[in-house]
Amino acid sequence: MNDGAPATLRVAVLGCGVVGTEVVRGLLDNAVELRSRTGTQLDLVGIGVRSTATPRDAVVPVDLLTEDLTGLVERADLVIELMGGIEPARALILDALAAGASVVTANKALLAQHGPTLYEAADASRVDLFYEAAVAGAVPVVRGVRESLAGDKITRVLGIVNGTTNYILDEMTSNGLDFGTALAQAQDLGYAEADPTADVEGFDAAAKATILASLAFHSRTSMDDVPVQGITSITPEDISAAAQTGHVIKMLAIAEQGEHDGIRGLAVRVHPALVPETHPLASVRGPYNAVFVEAEAAGTLMFYGAGAGGAATSSAVLGDVVAAARDRVNGGKAPSESAHAALPAMPAQAVHTRYQMRLDVLDVPGVLAEIAAAVAAHGVSIETVRQGVRDPEEGAALMIVTHSASESALAATVADLDTLDVVERITSILRVEGN
């Protein structure tokens, strides 16, 4: 410990919902361990809430509750922000950083939208801003990417970063449920909100993808550059068609480097995709999260664990609290935001991947030749074609998997196929990832 190390650190918790309650529990129950691990006493000086009248878990000391969040921040050396939302969280964090307090937050929406402002404020005051809990709950992927891989070059990040959609897709895969039934079950179990939009439409995953991509590629990325597709239109037929070729459907957040018009850029996207059953991400079950990282030297790494839940998220928050407290004791500081690579966002149309298309077609001679010609006309090459499942009296079904092609080439191909008389219906188009 420094000679000038503080004997105690004044800790403020902002927000006392599910995660806040567990963080308070951890701070109080593990006080002795935390002291050993940080070299200082973490003194919980207040818990900022919207209303002190709301009933709370018995672990929350009532006398520490306050509705004066601004005043609480002024009294703290270390602020833990667990309120969520943009304001007043943003203003309170900026106040804390400006006053020289360290900040730990789990607020992914805020970081995805205003990250650079917050990182700059932390740098200006030479204090820590930690946010492990903002991505994939307890899974230590932020530290993994930010610190462990700091000496390597990350080339791709493929993540299952939303537990709700993974649970729903897993139930559809393992138990044959349709989307609506699986969603209702997820809501019953508390894995999905009453309004599931942010999860099932992919916005939650997009915020996490934005944060991870910025870290992994040392570039500033914006959610506006992240094309997002949800899982609401995934059908049991999609799931079984994927199984026929040894794949499972997973909701993925993907960030990767690419090149477009000779310029190196960063493509970030969120959508359901077919993943080979043998890929480590395929075996991520239920509400678990996992992030698969490809790097030049390290090869492939995967971080796996609970992506949500009060206790799990509190583990990540408290890990950050210990790190921030240690830095105050030792006089250090976490790595600053690193945006030196400054890769521009690549247009979505430039992204290359493989596709699985399912078509209902007329059962007439020459249909395959006609379709193959239409696909080839756009420079897309076909990897496999197989007969799909359809009532023979109705016609035939085809399942086509392409080699890697650009989104723009695929879009043009699909537009063309749609005009062919032999094509009755394009049943589904899904990307194939993880090869």
Added chain:
Amino acid sequence: MNDGAPATLRVAVLGCGVVGTEVVRGLLDNAVELRSRTGTQLDLVGIGVRSTATPRDAVVPVDLLTEDLTGLVERADLVIELMGGIEPARALILDALAAGASVVTANKALLAQHGPTLYEAADASRVDLFYEAAVAGAVPVVRGVRESLAGDKITRVLGIVNGTTNYILDEMTSNGLDFGTALAQAQDLGYAEADPTADVEGFDAAAKATILASLAFHSRTSMDDVPVQGITSITPEDISAAAQTGHVIKMLAIAEQGEHDGIRGLAVRVHPALVPETHPLASVRGPYNAVFVEAEAAGTLMFYGAGAGGAATSSAVLGDVVAAARDRVNGGKAPSESAHAALPAMPAQAVHTRYQMRLDVLDVPGVLAEIAAAVAAHGVSIETVRQGVRDPEEGAALMIVTHSASESALAATVADLDTLDVVERITSILRVEGN
């Protein structure tokens, strides 16, 4: 950057084998990125080797090679030790730390044997001693346990930390090879040394288990307290018997808390074990490593990736180099060794787990009753019994899986079974883990 931050850091690499060469490559090829990420120039001032005459990869600057390792260490702010072995690595690291240099090492044997001495020396000089690469290569489990989970309580660590044995067991499982053939194949592919003893007998895994257990349980552990069993006696019959009950055989390093005679203690052990096919560790294939961590708040986490190889290991080394360089720039210091929990080693006999026993028995009435009575007499309870595979003319075979029992109760049970006339042979006894 601090006002007093160094404009350059003098970096010395000790050892220039497979990993050393890749570290040199990374330091030189990524010099611009490393400068951006650390805020300082990493200046490679020398590469210490046994003989400068040995032919080297073209990436290694010949003019930086030196046989004067002591002199080199004196000229460095940051020493990267990749020589392996105990001496002179130990003396050189202690010299470096005493002189105020930061140290990054991949030397698991040295840490397992002399860790506390080294940690104390680093603390005394207030410099960093990092060793991510010592456990599971590129897999960032050291930082995960040391920092990410610093605010949580780890209850158990289950790891596949030796790629050689995982490759061999995977080949035996997936392709039906016997141990000798799989080992020869591993040697052909460079996954196993010409003398494979340290890997196949479990000593390499035991060193890693010792390091991980010390970190995870904030206690000093010694390799002397780690019972080790290798995989040389695992047969194809063991593999197929495991498959019959939905298990695969994995070589595991296990560290967990337990209680013995009313005293809380730490049990660390290394041995092959049956793991359910649905467990995340079961899907770790080939030479990959994975560490499964159970913690009170976080639940279960898994860290997965390449456990060996020059490039992968260099990724972990360079991540540590960046962290150490940043700390020199920012004036911080990594967490000190944390041995405050000081859990004593639990005697091996006190460890509780489940067992699978395979027995060749006489095919006579009452044999099961006699065996069940012998097992029950030691307080061991049977979970399942099933008929094993054996030529009916020779007699019968039984496969018994027990509920959790202590090693001592099992040993007594086995001794008793061995005396029964109906038991012709105890074919194998394997632990069952991961439930």
